[in-house]
Amino acid sequence: GENVEQHPSTLSVQEGDSAVIKCTYSDSASNYFPWYKQELGKRPQLIIDIRSNVGEKKDQRIAVTLNKTAKHFSLHITETQPEDSAVYFCAAFGRRDDKIIFGKGTRLHILP
Amino acid sequence: SAVISQKPSRDICQRGTSLTIQCQVDSQVTMMFWYRQQPGQSLTLIATANQGSEATYESGFVIDKFPISRPNLTFSTLTVSNMSPEDSSIYLCSVEGASRDHEQYFGPGTRLTVT
Numbered sequence: 001g002e003n004v005e006q007h008p009s010t011l012s013v014q015e016g017d018s019a020v021i022k023c024t025y026s027d028s029a030s031n032y033f034p035w036y037k038q039e040l041g042k043r044p045q046l047i048i049d050i051r052s053n054v055g056e057k058k059d060q061r062i063a064v065t066l067n068k069t070a071k072h073f074s075l076h077i078t079e080t081q082p083e084d085s086a087v088y089f090c091a092a093f094g095r096r097d098d099k100i101i102f103g104k105g106t107r108l109h110i111l112p
Numbered sequence: 113s114a115v116i117s118q119k120p121s122r123d124i125c126q127r128g129t130s131l132t133i134q135c136q137v138d139s140q141v142t143m144m145f146w147y148r149q150q151p152g153q154s155l156t157l158i159a160t161a162n163q164g165s166e167a168t169y170e171s172g173f174v175i176d177k178f179p180i181s182r183p184n185l186t187f188s189t190l191t192v193s194n195m196s197p198e199d200s201s202i203y204l205c206s207v208e209g210a211s212r213d214h215e216q217y218f219g220p221g222t223r224l225t226v227t
Binding site for chain 2: 043
């Protein structure tokens with residue numbers, strides 16, 4: 001079945017700098033890749049997603065890129081702000097498993 | 113996206129007892145899911161609950177331990193049976209979005225502590 005690896009597990013970034021979180025997946029048939037942000041004590045929130053027919057998607061300070069050949073996708077946050085501090089989960093919809101598989105998460109700290 | 117609520121938001125239970133968690137959605141949805149999130153960990157799918165059929169359980173989760181009901185398109189329950197301290201976790205329901213194209217939205221979660 002699908003396997004999603006996420007790196008790094010922890011990331012500290014100076015406020016105003018950019019943050020990049022990377023994920024790889026194993027199922028070449030996977031076609032949907034969401035990213036969730038989970039603040040402490042809150043529910044995971046879908047912040048951006050990308051489908052396999054698109055290479056890049058942007059929403060304000062957040063962008064996601066997808067490389068189907070290499071089977072990896074990344075989340076880019078520019079001009080980071082204190083409210084970006086959270087745990088971020090990547091995920092992939094495994095068509096063979098017919099379900100979403102989550103990465104282990106990245107704890108992002110924005111330093112003042 | 114749909115508005116999803118869960119009850120209770122948290123509970124402390126004694127081992128050997130059972131707790132039923134409710135998930136209510138403000139619109140009709142076909143696919144509902146139950147996840148477990150242990151402290152500091154990722155999200156693990158327990159089962160998929162579709163209205164009018166038996167829930168589909170993931171490997172490592174069984175119906176006797178986690179019975180699920182899905183009586184209509186806006187409501188589902190998850191029961192954690194015969195609890196032990198290892199069941200202490202956050203339990204989240206999620207629903208597939210209106211476009212029914214795999215995006216999922218999560219409820220606020222139920223924080224369960226078993227003593």
